[in-house]
Amino acid sequence: MSIVDSLRIALTALRANMLRSILTTLGIIIGVGSVIVMVAVGSGARSEVDRQIASLGSNMLVVFPGASRVGGRSGGAGSRLPLSERDMQAIREKTTGVVAVSGMLQGSGPVVRGNMNWSTNFVGVHDQYNVVRDWPVINGREFTPNETRTAARVALLGTTVVEKLFGTSEPVGQTIRVKNVPFQVVGVLESKGQNSFGRDQDDVVMLPMSAARGRIVGRSQVINDSVGTIYVKFAPDVSLTEAQEQMESLLRQRRRIKAGSEDDFNVRNLSEFLRARASALTTMGWLLGATSAISLIVGGIGIMNIMLVSVTERTREIGLRMAVGGRRRDILLQFLVEAVALCMLGGVIGVIIGVSAAAVVAMSAQWPILIAPDAILMALAAAALTGIVFGFFPARRAAHLNPIDALRSE
Amino acid sequence: MDIPVEHREATTGERGSPTLIEARRISKVYSVGEQTVRALDDVSLTIALGEFVAIMGPSGSGKSTMMNLIGALDVPSTGTMELDRRNIAEMSSDALANLRNRTIGFVFQQFNLLPRTTALRQVMLPLMYAIPKPHDAEERARRCLQQVGLADRMDHYPRQLSGGQQQRVAIARALVNSPKLLLADEPTGALDSKTSEEIMALFCQLNAEGITVVVVTHEHDVAEYAKRRVQFRDGNIVEDLQQPGYLGRAAE
Numbered sequence: 001m002s003i004v005d006s007l008r009i010a011l012t013a014l015r016a017n018m019l020r021s022i023l024t025t026l027g028i029i030i031g032v033g034s035v036i037v038m039v040a041v042g043s044g045a046r047s048e049v050d051r052q053i054a055s056l057g058s059n060m061l062v063v064f065p066g067a068s069r070v071g072g073r074s075g076g077a078g079s080r081l082p083l084s085e086r087d088m089q090a091i092r093e094k095t096t097g098v099v100a101v102s103g104m105l106q107g108s109g110p111v112v113r114g115n116m117n118w119s120t121n122f123v124g125v126h127d128q129y130n131v132v133r134d135w136p137v138i139n140g141r142e143f144t145p146n147e148t149r150t151a152a153r154v155a156l157l158g159t160t161v162v163e164k165l166f167g168t169s170e171p172v173g174q175t176i177r178v179k180n181v182p183f184q185v186v187g188v189l190e191s192k193g194q195n196s197f198g199r200d201q202d203d204v205v206m207l208p209m210s211a212a213r214g215r216i217v218g219r220s221q222v223i224n225d226s227v228g229t230i231y232v233k234f235a236p237d238v239s240l241t242e243a244q245e246q247m248e249s250l251l252r253q254r255r256r257i258k259a260g261s262e263d264d265f266n267v268r269n270l271s272e273f274l275r276a277r278a279s280a281l282t283t284m285g286w287l288l289g290a291t292s293a294i295s296l297i298v299g300g301i302g303i304m305n306i307m308l309v310s311v312t313e314r315t316r317e318i319g320l321r322m323a324v325g326g327r328r329r330d331i332l333l334q335f336l337v338e339a340v341a342l343c344m345l346g347g348v349i350g351v352i353i354g355v356s357a358a359a360v361v362a363m364s365a366q367w368p369i370l371i372a373p374d375a376i377l378m379a380l381a382a383a384a385l386t387g388i389v390f391g392f393f394p395a396r397r398a399a400h401l402n403p404i405d406a407l408r409s410e
Numbered sequence: 411m412d413i414p415v416e417h418r419e420a421t422t423g424e425r426g427s428p429t430l431i432e433a434r435r436i437s438k439v440y441s442v443g444e445q446t447v448r449a450l451d452d453v454s455l456t457i458a459l460g461e462f463v464a465i466m467g468p469s470g471s472g473k474s475t476m477m478n479l480i481g482a483l484d485v486p487s488t489g490t491m492e493l494d495r496r497n498i499a500e501m502s503s504d505a506l507a508n509l510r511n512r513t514i515g516f517v518f519q520q521f522n523l524l525p526r527t528t529a530l531r532q533v534m535l536p537l538m539y540a541i542p543k544p545h546d547a548e549e550r551a552r553r554c555l556q557q558v559g560l561a562d563r564m565d566h567y568p569r570q571l572s573g574g575q576q577q578r579v580a581i582a583r584a585l586v587n588s589p590k591l592l593l594a595d596e597p598t599g600a601l602d603s604k605t606s607e608e609i610m611a612l613f614c615q616l617n618a619e620g621i622t623v624v625v626v627t628h629e630h631d632v633a634e635y636a637k638r639r640v641q642f643r644d645g646n647i648v649e650d651l652q653q654p655g656y657l658g659r660a661a662e
Contacts, residue, residue, distance in 0.1 A: 001538050001539055001543075002538075002543070005538050012526050012527070016525070016526055316522060317522075317524060319522075320516075320518075320522045320524070321535070321539070322483075322507065322510075323481070323483065323510060323516045324510065324511065324516065324535055324536040324539060324583070325508065325511020325512070325536055325539035325540065325587075326507060326539045327503070327504045327507040327508075327539070328503055328504070328507075329504075330507075330539060403483045404478050404484055407518070407522070
């Protein structure tokens with residue numbers, strides 16, 4: 001008997017017990033569904049982390065002021081000697097492979113345009129900040145080196161601020177007021193979306209470092225020529241590990257830190273930090289994978305159980321098939337096909353549920369929905385394999401029935 | 411697949427036709443727990459092509475065991491059982507399935523139709539297991555249903571058919587692969603007397619067209635239709651008679 005004929009018989013049998021068939025496949029549905037969700041969440045999370053790394057700026061190190069020690073009585077970042085323009089200058093000149101360097105001072109407060117008012121974040125930056133962070137200006141221009149040096153009253157706006165203050169009208173060339181000081185808008189920044197902590201990176205007003213230092217962040221917090229945090233971008237072929245060591249020894253030397261005592265600054269590779277978070281997500285994915293493997297096994301046992309019931313119920317039919325010329329392999333194939341068809345039914349339902357669940361997760365996490373066709377194929381293959389493995393024993397039992405006893409059974 | 415046939419001179423039955431079934435001194439012993447039951451005890455029986463034989467006997471007489479052996483569903487404990495000149499004890503399970511498929515058409519007391527399957531597909535079933543699968547399976551099934559008088563019931567399901575119609579479907583299914591032997595086990599056991607007569611008349615008609623018919627029954631009325639009557643008791647044949655006055659004559 002051909003596979004097609006066997007499949008026709010299997011579908012007739014499954015249709016006859018529709019409710020039972022669907023209930024039986026529940027384990028398979030859950031197993032396949034969680035495989036789909038696992039793969040979709042895993043790849044969605046990975047692509048989100050890649051996007052965040054890209055939004056940080058590629059091949060970049062960040063120098064924070066303050067001790068790296070977490071516990072004990074270490075002061076907070078910036079509590080000791082801040083990082084200065086001269087530190088930044090030294091890094092630019094004495095570290096190999098530096099492409100661009102910029103400091104970044106942070107503050108917050110209201111920004112006003114006419115009668116419009118919006119509370120936002122201010123950052124004071126050097127002219128190369130856009131290069132370091134891979135954060136281009138999409139409308140207007142970047143700061144010039146001269147503007148950074150002379151505390152020029154110019155500003156770059158993030159898209160959120162533009163939307164709040166200007167709506168749809170053209171912001172470039174307009175004037176905004178920051179703490180009563182007028183600044184001219186010279187450019188609009190490309191939208192970067194949320195950062196890894198869910199903060200809107202586009203809710204920002206960028207000012208030249210010198211202008212920000214004096215006017216915005218407040219003199220009391222700013223000792224002499226502090227630049228806040230230093231962002232350093234390296235050429236793509238530079239090893240960040242080596243660059244980090246070089247920068248650390250340079251800063252220790254400049255800041256006269258004795259051998260054995262603690263650094264009063266902290267060099268970090270933020271991409272590594274994000275990758276660590278990605279690997280935590282991967283671990284969660286594996287846990288979900290283990291769950292789906294267990295559901296497939298439990299589901300498979302359910303399939304085996306119902307197939308044994310089916311063989312018992314249809315003993316006479318098996319006897320008849322043998323009497324009219326069905327060979328053992330025909331009977332075996334028929335029940336195996338039925339078990340696989342049952343699992344595939346569960347598999348298809350599982351795929352539908354899994355894809356929907358993955359879409360919901362992706363939407364709520366604001367990830368791209370990534371459902372790879374090979375994940376669906378893999379899940380269906382796992383379901384089919386479950387059918388073969390767990391359908392084999394009942395099918396074998398059917399095939400080895402004695403035709404006389406089978407015909408006589410009630 | 412085909413088992414090579416041992417070539418020898420064909421033995422013939424009493425009317426000069428080639429032998430279809432030849433049982434030589436066969437016994438069948440079952441063990442039930444500690445005890446052994448001798449269902450058949452040194453029985454010999456020859457049935458030629460074209461015969462219409464009724465195998466009779468009370469329950470426990472060995473007639474059902476004999477039917478299983480004739481149907482190649484079982485093999486004897488001792489002695490040789492030849493069907494269509496092949497010794498079934500020497501055949502593999504696949505070869506036996508093939509023999510049942512080609513040589514024998516089964517008809518059962520309870521019809522044994524598949525639920526949720528149309529009459530047409532019921533009749534096609536043996537052809538599904540035939541090797542090679544015939545390309546004109548559906549056409550042959552239609553012809554057999556016409557032959558048993560169910561031309562207008564091809565797409566009906568078993569529950570839409572009366573008992574007699576269901577048995578006709580079963581007979582069409584038995585005939586579809588053009589077997590040499592129609593083997594019926596109490597074919598009228600589940601039918602009323604009028605329908606029984608119709609079914610037996612159909613058997614007589616089929617026999618007249620050349621097919622060998624063996625009916626296992628305990629009803630004398632049914633046995634009346636056969637040309638030959640074999641009576642079993644306690645695992646032995648106690649009577650083996652030609653019936654010159656058989657009812658089937660009318661169909662010839």
